[in-house]
Amino acid sequence: MNNQSDSTAASTYHQVTRKVSVAVIGAGTAGQNAFRQASKTKDDIVIINDGFWTTTCIAVGCMPSKLLIAAADRAHDANHSAEFGIHSSAQIDGKQVMERVRTERSHFESYIEKQVDSWPDHKKIAGRAHINEQGLIEVNDEVIEADKIIVATGSSPFIPEDWTDKLGETLLTSDTVFELPDLPKSMAVVGAGAIGLELAQAFNRLGVEVTLFNRVKKVAGLKDSDISNKAIDCLSRELTMHLGSKINDIGTQAAKGSQGALAFIDYEDSAGETQQWQGEYVLVATGRRNNIEQLGVENLGVELDDKNRPKNLSKKTGQIGDLNVFIVGDANAHIPLLHVASDEGFSAGNMVCDNVKNAYIRPPAVPFSIVFCSPQIINVGKSLPEIEEDEELEHVVGSVSFDNQGRSRVMGVNCGLLHIYGCKKTDRILGASMVGPDAEYIGHILAVAITNDLSIKQLLDTPFYHPTILEGLRTALRDVQHKMKIPFQSQDTQESTS
Known part of the structure; x- marks a missing residue:
């Protein structure tokens, strides 16, 4: 896309190496759907991706977490069947648990990789894209001018300032936790949203000593107080939770009698009492943020609010006002769920066809x-x-x-x-x-x-x-x-x- 009326003048600053009808930036769920749909009506199309060519869901989200939960549920049932007259104790092989998570994840990834491999090589670019002041896409040694741009750059875990330096190797996120070679002995989970709750309970059921922290006395972002209180009642029967706690400091300190370091969290509990937690790892599950801040979308005329969410966003197609720019999936921070990203990518991919009036747009799903x-x-x-x-x-x-x-x-x-x-x-x-x-x-x-x-x-x-x-x-x-x-x-x- 070129915001200047004279593309020749623009190219005096950066020599355009390729012109395309559609450029898709990002190859996750939304980006892949957009590319497939746009390819049905456009031949001069390119998809640019930095990192793995699968999806957040398969690589670090829905699928590995559910694989971990499946193992945890088996262990829980084995350890908690006495009321049925079934007495047993599960022997958990942590290395095998984590190995199966990664092996099955690779199985799911293979389907996506096969699909991506089927796309023509000249339509795929591996590299980090940046949109320059002229609205041109710079990636590797190419400068691409696109009539329409679909941004699907996804999201990354949010880590509070300084926590990476303070925690070092003891810090985990949902992007790294599935790479653990074995189950740890202890773990703190910070954040009681969907990711935090699922992983905290799963690791706890697999024998890890888990403590869950959350700054408010709610879980899962529930807005019905009766449902939230009931969820806390049910979950606290097996999971140690410090809800309404305030974390004052976080870091590592030398472990007694052994090499290495333990993570610590200094916090005030809900009663205002000062406490400290110590353990092997801190899993930070404080939400995800869209990967858009450094992309340069403002050079396309896109305005972002104070949380890096695009303004004038169509919730049906991801189009930004009347610009030929579409921001879809987690990148727009609208509803960061896979089925929403899929629908937005599908709709954006159809919107870039020549006859937009006949484009098939999926209606917004019920929340x-x-x-x-x-x-x-x-x-x-x-x-x-x-x-x-x-x-x-x-x-x-x-x-x-x-x-x-x-x-x-x-x-x-x-x-x-x-x-x-x-x-x-x-x-x-x-x-x-x-x-x-x-x-x-x-x-x-x-x-x-x-x-x-x-x-x-x-x-x-x-x-x-x-x-x-x-x-x-x-x-x-x-x-x-x-x-x-x-x-x-x-x-x-x-x-x-x-």
């Missing part, structure tokens, strides 16, 4: 997130604060506890709570939040219902097989239906009749 801890945590649709802030939404909250739900109790996984937010005017589901068994499946059913505008009655008319955990969903839906029949009363009336 949906899953945390694969045990019990699982899901959020679907609008959050409770969003609903409460909208004065036009008259809502009810349907609820069901899984503490005594039939199949959950049979299986010994009876800890959980589901809230469904129903709209009294439309008989539709606005959103839901849950911690509990089989939450990933209940979440999908609710997402389908919201996507297809199904009413509460239509959902209740579908079969719920007995005995299943999904029967809990029916109970919550019935609670929504029951509360919708109650005539709306003003606060004054409620207080006078209570």
Whole structure:
């Protein structure tokens, strides 16, 4: 892309070595989808990538974490079956656990690598791209002029300032933790979001002494306080958590009686008492940040806010205003989830075709997130604060506890709570939040219902097989239906009749 009206004048500063219709920067989930779709209508296209040519999900995210969780669940079941009359103790081979994580990860990577290998070599450039002041892409020894640019540079773990220097080799992130050759003896996890919760519980179940820190008394970013409190109740039964703690200092110190160093964390607990943790590693899970700051997108006319998020972003296509620039996937920091990145890349790849009006655009997905801890945590649709802030939404909250739900109790996984937010005017589901068994499946059913505008009655008319955990969903839906029949009363009336 060239922002100057006279490309010849621009090239006096940097000699253009290649001109293309479309340049895709980044080859993760969003970038690969964009490249595939754009290639269907454009032949003069190039994809530029710095680093591995797979995806964040496969290399350092969804897949290796789920492989670790799968091993952890096997160990947990073996060690916690006494209530069923099954007495056993798992012998955990840490080296084999980590080796399988990497071996199976390589298996998944091979499919992506095979696909990338099938792309013509002249359309692939391995190197770090920079967009110069003329809007030209500099990479290696090439200067590329592109009519349209799709930015899909992904994200990286956020590490607080100075922590890398202070912790040295004892610092881990979700990008490095799967390279451990063996399971450590002890670990602190800082951050109780999705990544922190999943990895903390998995390592704990595999015999690592884990302590989880979080600055607020919430987990998984839950915005429904009842669900968050229930999640804390369920998870704290097996996981040591210091929620509402403040970290004052962090670093390493010599280990007593042995070589090497131990990491330490000086912190104030929720009661304001000064404490210190010591252990082998500190896994920093304080979120991820988009890789866009040093790219030079401002030279394309893109404005970023104070958190490096692009302004004037189309949530459907990733297009920035009316510019021929598309920022998709984790790079735009909109919703950093794989299925969202996939849809954005697909849509952007279609938008660069000659006839944009006929481009196929995937509609924005219903907000949906899953945390694969045990019990699982899901959020679907609008959050409770969003609903409460909208004065036009008259809502009810349907609820069901899984503490005594039939199949959950049979299986010994009876800890959980589901809230469904129903709209009294439309008989539709606005959103839901849950911690509990089989939450990933209940979440999908609710997402389908919201996507297809199904009413509460239509959902209740579908079969719920007995005995299943999904029967809990029916109970919550019935609670929504029951509360919708109650005539709306003003606060004054409620207080006078209570």
